[in-house]
Amino acid sequence: MIEKILLADSGTGNSQEMLRALMEIPSIQRASVTVLHVVPEQVTSEAMSQRWEDGGKLLGKAVESLKLDPNRVSAILRQGDPKDVVLKVADEMDADLIIMGSRGLKRLVSILENSVSQYVFQLTSRPMLLVKDDIYVRNLSRITVAIDKSEAAKQGLKLALFLLRDIKGGQLNLVNVSSDPKATDKTGAEAEKDAVFAGAIADAKRLGINYRCIVTRGKAGEAICRAAEDVKTDLLILGSPDRRPSIAKGLPDLDRLLGTSLSDYVRVYANCPVLLTRTMG
Known part of the structure; x- marks a missing residue:
């Protein structure tokens, strides 16, 4: 299910x-990993040469520190706008998962500050793992999935089960936010x-995965x-509809970026890594 991972490494953060x-996780160890670093374009050739060398x-230090099987890891150094390059490389390698660091910026600030992770999240249809x-x-043992009747939630559950089936003593937490104003919290x-x-x-019983169900109230993101x-x-998985603009994939959908978005709220405020799975629609 996850055979090709793209790690967009900026040199900072927790990616x-x-x-x-x-x-x-044993099921992930079979995946190939591409570590990408993007060198922004510079005004002078001297500055560009220095950036390229740095x-x-x-990139070399990143690959070395990861201590992965040399046969399953590759490095790519590209020049250009990081936002566009990450999207392009993900498409070129047909990545099953993009891992990126995130400063956790709120929607408007992320636009004004030209957030790379927000831009990629907005335009890609691939699963993204964002780590602030x-x-x-922490090592992955307790995985939480937001559950409702949507296809996006089903995709999130599928990925959680894929990860947990090989984690000894792993725990699947299923969370549903009730829309009934009279509902009470239940576990x-x-x-x-x-x-x-x-x-x-x-599905959890069939795979022998420990699970816990939680029904809660309030605004969904909170x-x-x-x-x-x-x-x-240790990891929160949230299904998110494919949010690429209907008019042009190359332009950010500002209405959605500035609107009330569950996935945007969770990626900013969750105190754990967030994996956003995608569905077309």
């Missing part, structure tokens, strides 16, 4: 730690009675982040 944590050194610069990356056996969890529970923190999750 390398995130990849190392993923590579502890980028090459950074200010969080601690465990009481929450399992909710029909929204039926398919997920069946409730999901709160539930993930309560169970001390």
Whole structure:
């Protein structure tokens, strides 16, 4: 399910730690990894040469520090706008997963500050694993998935099960935010009675994965982040519809960027790495 991973490495942040944590999972160890570093264009040739040299050194250190199978890792050094280059390389290699660091900027700030991760997230239809610069990356054992009846949620569950099936003692936390204003918070056996969890529970039992169901209330983004923190999750998976603009893929969809977006809220406020799975639509 994850056979090609693109690590967009800027030289800062926790993206390398995130990849190392993923590579502890047996099913991920078979994946090939491409480490990408992008050198921004410079005004002078001297500055460009220096940036190119520095980028090459950074890339070499990154590959060395990851300690991956040499037969399964490659390095790419490109020149250009990082946002566009990440998207282009992901398409070229047909990546199954993009890993990027994130400063956790809010929507408007991310636009004004030209956020690379926000731009890539907006335009790609590929799963993205975003890890903020200010969080601690732990070994993956407790994975939380936001569950509803959408196809996006099903994709998120599928990926969570793929990861957890090879994690000894792993825990799947299934979170549903109820739209019923009269609903009460429920966990465990009481929450399992909710029909929204039926398919997920069946899949977890079939694979022998420990699970816990949580029904909570409130604004969806806040409730999901709160539930993930309560169970001390190591990775939060959220299904997100494909958000590429309908008019032109090459232009950011500012209306959606500035609107109320569940995935935007979670990527900014969750206190753990966030994996956003995508569906077309």
